[in-house]
Amino acid sequence: MKILKNIYNLFFIFFFFLFSNLSLANINQLSEYYKTIRCLVCEGQSIQESETEFAINLKEQIQKKYESGMDLKDINQELISIYGEEISFKPSNDHFILWGLPLLLLVIVIFLVRHKYKK
Amino acid sequence: MRKSLIIPILGLVILGVSTFFFFNKGEKRDNENVTLPASLFSTADFYDMKTLNQKELNDVYIVNFFASWCKPCLAEHPLLMELQSKGMQIIGINFRDDEDNFVQWINEHGNPFFHIIRDDGSIAYEMGLIGVPETFFIEKSKIQKKVQGPLFYEDIEKYL
Numbered sequence: 001m002k003i004l005k006n007i008y009n010l011f012f013i014f015f016f017f018l019f020s021n022l023s024l025a026n027i028n029q030l031s032e033y034y035k036t037i038r039c040l041v042c043e044g045q046s047i048q049e050s051e052t053e054f055a056i057n058l059k060e061q062i063q064k065k066y067e068s069g070m071d072l073k074d075i076n077q078e079l080i081s082i083y084g085e086e087i088s089f090k091p092s093n094d095h096f097i098l099w100g101l102p103l104l105l106l107v108i109v110i111f112l113v114r115h116k117y118k119k
Numbered sequence: 120m121r122k123s124l125i126i127p128i129l130g131l132v133i134l135g136v137s138t139f140f141f142f143n144k145g146e147k148r149d150n151e152n153v154t155l156p157a158s159l160f161s162t163a164d165f166y167d168m169k170t171l172n173q174k175e176l177n178d179v180y181i182v183n184f185f186a187s188w189c190k191p192c193l194a195e196h197p198l199l200m201e202l203q204s205k206g207m208q209i210i211g212i213n214f215r216d217d218e219d220n221f222v223q224w225i226n227e228h229g230n231p232f233f234h235i236i237r238d239d240g241s242i243a244y245e246m247g248l249i250g251v252p253e254t255f256f257i258e259k260s261k262i263q264k265k266v267q268g269p270l271f272y273e274d275i276e277k278y279l
Contacts, residue, residue, distance in 0.1 A: 057240040108130040
């Protein structure tokens with residue numbers, strides 16, 4: 001019986017991939033991408049983990065666009081333009097002030113301190 | 120001025136200028152970039168199978184996302200009925216719902232919608248929907264206000 005069940009499962013998986021447009025590699029790429037998208041309903045989670053209607057719908061829409069040949073980069077850009085930057089867990093590069101500010105302040109403080117002690 | 124003071128002052132100037140530009144750039148939020156998708160007007164009404172003619176629409180109208188499985192939608196339903204009785208045009212978008220449940224829900228609670236369409240989620244995606252119910256107030260083809268969650272009397276009293 002067990003063997004029969006296994007054969008049945010194998011057939012199911014075989015036909016699933018035969019008739020679906022997605023290859024295993026694409027599924028992996030998509031699920032990796034889902035991990036970078038924030039679920040706006042339950043903000044700590046990515047849409048990959050979330051089971052909310054919002055996350056389910058977003059995954060479906062992204063998959064549709066991906067299957068129709070749209071690049072993940074373009075999908076990401078579109079998502080940001082619709083939902084704002086908060087939709088992505090990966091911050092864009094233009095937040096250089098956030099990263100550069102402590103360094104800049106440190107340099108200023110060092111110069112001020114040196115100036116004071118030179119006196 | 121002493122030479123050693125030049126660098127910290129220069130640093131502060133750079134800091135000031137870049138902060139100014141950073142905060143002046145503005146955040147892309149609150150549906151600033153969201154426009155009404157074409158599919159909203161090209162999808163046929165569930166009941167009369169006609170598409171929406173934009174000329175039929177008033178300057179001010181409402182787009183409301185709802186579903187039969189959504190309890191808060193039921194809470195705001197009387198307000199939508201009241202808006203409709205005052206002549207407001209409401210476009211209803213039934214979001215990811217079972218057809219039978221949707222028809223039963225409308226029969227049970229009334230139909231305040233001027234145009235009603237069923238959406239598999241693509242219109243919702245294009246309009247940046249986060250959850251149902253969600254209501255967009257449109258003035259002269261532009262989204263003026265968005266209310267996430269059920270409507271309250273304060274949200275609509277301006278339009279009554």
